[in-house]
Amino acid sequence: MTVRLYDSRSQTVTDFVPLIEGEVGIYVCGPTVQSSPHIGHLRSALVYDLWRRWLNYRGYRVTLVRNVTDIDDKILASAAAEHSAETWWALAYRFELEFTAGYAELGILPPTYEPRATASIGQMHELIQRLIDAGHAYPASDSSGDVYFDTSSWPSYGELTRQKLDDMAPAADADPRGKRDARDFALWKGHKATEPESASWPSPWGAGRPGWHLECSAMAARYLGPRFDIHGGGRDLRFPHHENELAQSTAAGDEFANYWVHNGLVNIGGQKMSKSLGNSIYVSEFLSQARPLVVRYYLGSAHYRSTIDYHDGSLVEAEAALERIESFLTRVDRRLDGTTFAGSGAPVIPEAFAAAMDDDLAVPQALAVLHDTMRAGNAALDSDDIETAARIRGEVFAMTDVLGINPLLAPWNAAQSAESTPALARLVERLLADREEARAAKDFAAADRIRDELAGAGIQLEDTPTGTQWSIA
Ligand SMILES: [Zn+2]
Numbered sequence: 001m002t003v004r005l006y007d008s009r010s011q012t013v014t015d016f017v018p019l020i021e022g023e024v025g026i027y028v029c030g031p032t033v034q035s036s037p038h039i040g041h042l043r044s045a046l047v048y049d050l051w052r053r054w055l056n057y058r059g060y061r062v063t064l065v066r067n068v069t070d071i072d073d074k075i076l077a078s079a080a081a082e083h084s085a086e087t088w089w090a091l092a093y094r095f096e097l098e099f100t101a102g103y104a105e106l107g108i109l110p111p112t113y114e115p116r117a118t119a120s121i122g123q124m125h126e127l128i129q130r131l132i133d134a135g136h137a138y139p140a141s142d143s144s145g146d147v148y149f150d151t152s153s154w155p156s157y158g159e160l161t162r163q164k165l166d167d168m169a170p171a172a173d174a175d176p177r178g179k180r181d182a183r184d185f186a187l188w189k190g191h192k193a194t195e196p197e198s199a200s201w202p203s204p205w206g207a208g209r210p211g212w213h214l215e216c217s218a219m220a221a222r223y224l225g226p227r228f229d230i231h232g233g234g235r236d237l238r239f240p241h242h243e244n245e246l247a248q249s250t251a252a253g254d255e256f257a258n259y260w261v262h263n264g265l266v267n268i269g270g271q272k273m274s275k276s277l278g279n280s281i282y283v284s285e286f287l288s289q290a291r292p293l294v295v296r297y298y299l300g301s302a303h304y305r306s307t308i309d310y311h312d313g314s315l316v317e318a319e320a321a322l323e324r325i326e327s328f329l330t331r332v333d334r335r336l337d338g339t340t341f342a343g344s345g346a347p348v349i350p351e352a353f354a355a356a357m358d359d360d361l362a363v364p365q366a367l368a369v370l371h372d373t374m375r376a377g378n379a380a381l382d383s384d385d386i387e388t389a390a391r392i393r394g395e396v397f398a399m400t401d402v403l404g405i406n407p408l409l410a411p412w413n414a415a416q417s418a419e420s421t422p423a424l425a426r427l428v429e430r431l432l433a434d435r436e437e438a439r440a441a442k443d444f445a446a447a448d449r450i451r452d453e454l455a456g457a458g459i460q461l462e463d464t465p466t467g468t469q470w471s472i473a
Contacts, residue, residue, distance in 0.1 A: 003058055005230075006305060006360050008238065008260040009160055013360050018229055019258065024060045025224040026052070027257065029216055029233035029241065030114070032069040033095040034078045037102045038280040039299065039310070040266040040273055044234050046296065047263040047304040049108040049404065051232070054357050057349070057402050065223045066111040068096055071118050072212050073173075076199055088199055089118075102283040105292045106299070107404050107411050113223055117215040121201050124210045124218040127252055128187045128203075136251040137187055140178025145190020145206035148174070149248055151183045157247045160260065161239045171240060173211065185244055186211040213244035220245075221254055231257035235264055235305075264307045266299075281310065290315040293412045297322050297405050303364055321371070325400060326407050328374045330471055332393045335381055344391040347398035363403070370399045382464070428459060432468050 003016040018024055028048045031041050045066070052062045069075075070092040079088035086094075096116075103110070128147055131137035136153045140146040151157045151165060158165055170182035174189065191200035191207040200207040210218075220228065226249075233242060242260065249256040266273060266281075273280045286295055298318035302308045336345075350373060356365035377392035400406035407413065431450050438446035451461055454470070462469045 001058070001354075001358070003055065003358050004360055005259060005261060008262045014259075016229075016259065018060065019227065022060060023063070024055050024230065025063045025228035026065065026230040026232060027216070027220040027224055027228060028064065028066040028111070028231075029237055030066040030068050031099055032072050032074055032212070033092045033099060034072070034074040035095060035275070037095075037099045037283045038266075038273060039283060039286050039295075040234070040280075041099065042102055042106055042108070042283055042295075043266050043299045043308065044263050045103050045108050046106060046299050048232050050300060050304065050363065051230075051261070051361060052109065053402055053404060054361060058358075062112070063224065064111040065113050065115065065220070067216060067219050068092075068099075068114060068116045069212060069215060070096065070116045071199060071209055071215075076195055079196075088196060098283075104411075105283075105287060106296045107292070115219045115223060117210065117219065120215070120219050120222055121210065123222045124188075124214055125203055127214065127218045127221070127248065128205075130252040131187065131248060134251060134253070136248075138180065139205050140174075140190070141180075142175070142178040143190075144175060144178050145188070145208050146174050146178055146186050147188035147205050148179055148184040149187055149244065149251075150180060151185070151247070152181055154247050154251045156250070158243065160243045160246050163239070163243075185213060185240065187214045187248070213241055214248060216241070217245045217249045217252075217254075217256075220256070221249065226254035226256070228257060230259045230261055232261045232263070235262045238262060263304050264302070266308045266310055268310050270309060290319060293405060293407065294319045294322055300403065300405070301363060301367055304361055321367075322405070322407070324371065324374060325396070325405070327471060328377055328396060329393065329408060331381060331469055332377060332389050334469060335386065336390055336393070339386065339390070341387050341390050344387055345394045347394045347401065349398045349402065350395050353399050357402075366399070366403070370396065373399070428454065428470050432461075432470065435468070 004013050005016050006013045026048065028044075031037065048064060048066070052064050055062050070089070075092050076088050079086060079091045082091070128137060131149065132147070135150070137147055137149050140148060158168065165183065168183050170176060171185040174186040176182050187210070188203060188205055189208050189211055190205070191209070199209055201209060220231070231242070231245075246256060268279045268281060271277065271279060290298070294315055298315055299308065301318065301321070350369060353366045353369040356362040356369060359365075373392055373395050377389055377396065380388035380392060397406060397408070401409060405412075431454060435447045435450040438444070438450065454461060458472055460471050462471075
């Protein structure tokens with residue numbers, strides 16, 4: 001019953017041991033809100049949603065902090081490129097709302113707290129000051145107003161990604177002229193005349209704004225403390241972003257994250273999605289191809305560390321898998337029709353499913369258990385073993401619930417309520433009874449006419465040994 005996870009720092013799958021019994025603190029790097037969300041952003045948020053749900057199921061109280069980077073070079077560049085009257089902060093908020101809507105569409109629960117970088121400037125100043133005091137940061141030697149982290153002063157710099165300082169490329173985030181070493185990176189960026197006044201804050205080193213890496217270190221410590229359980233983010237953030245977060249925080253005396261978890265990216269036809277390649281699939285586009293529940297199933301069904309390679313047809317497989325879940329639940333509920341068996345319909349997660357999820361969140365193996373279980377459930381229905389079918393319904397209900405893909409539960413149940421509308425069910429049942437009567441009287445023309453009328457209204461019939469089942473096509 002121990003949850004195990006792949007810790008990117010030690011590069012091993014290891015037992016998760018919380019700092020505080022029964023509690024988990026997770027910090028996840030959220031998006032830089034410079035443009036509309038693409039499916040890679042949603043996948044990342046979904047991965048930590050699944051971790052959170054599973055840890056919750058295992059009895060942990062989870063505090064999930066996912067930040068919003070609302071001040072950054074890229075946001076200022078986006079606002080400048082649009083040549084409109086929209087300020088950088090209005091642009092950031094506009095895209096932040098798009099992210100929030102995308103998460104909600106996929107049933108990704110809001111984090112416990114979602115701090116914006118611009119609301120923690122004071123904590124960032126404090127962290128920079130501690131680094132300067134400890135001899136690990138210095139103000140630029142030119143008049144830029146920048147402050148840099150002194151990479152050569154920190155022997156363990158590079159430990160997260162197992163790189164030696166000598167092998168590292170220069171940090172391209174600031175003018176190298178003010179740096180002692182080209183690999184030093186900016187903690188504070190002095191205000192430039194070309195940037196809007198509103199994008200600068202007063203500081204002991206001159207007006208300016210925080211460096212991206214520093215933002216996360218300050219927010220993680222502010223909301224989870226100097227030491228916390230899990231730091232998450234996309235695999236592409238390992239270097240320099242996470243390496244720099246780790247260096248800053250530990251050099252300032254914080255112990256920082258106990259485990260590092262990294263999720264895989266989404267490729268398009270074998271290529272990395274990127275703005276410069278113009279091959280990004282935006283969330284709005286994706287959601288026009290399939291229902292949100294299908295998108296959630298698709299993005300969540302791969303192992304969280306694997307790369308998802310999206311290609312045409314990917315969503316079709318997810319749709320088919322979901323239809324199997326929906327048709328099983330519809331079929332078993334119609335067959336049970338309110339019949340209950342003592343304890344047999346209770347939501348219970350099968351051991352094999354739980355073992356897969358405990359093993360570094362092995363969702364593909366867990367889904368295999370789900371589909372095997374449903375096959376057994378359908379077989380039980382075929383052989384009229386209602387009690388077994390009821391028990392299996394409870395298992396399917398529980399497994400899909402913990403994955404956030406239970407079609408009978410919020411936020412998905414509204415979409416498929418048509419089949420559970422009593423008025424519709426009564427009308428269909430009535431027509432099915434008429435059809436039965438016609439067949440009994442060998443009036444096959446009348447029976448076929450009823451079936452065709454139902455088909456014309458989008459209602460499919462399936463004659464089984466235990467009677468006729470119906471569903472909305
Ligand atoms: Zn971060």
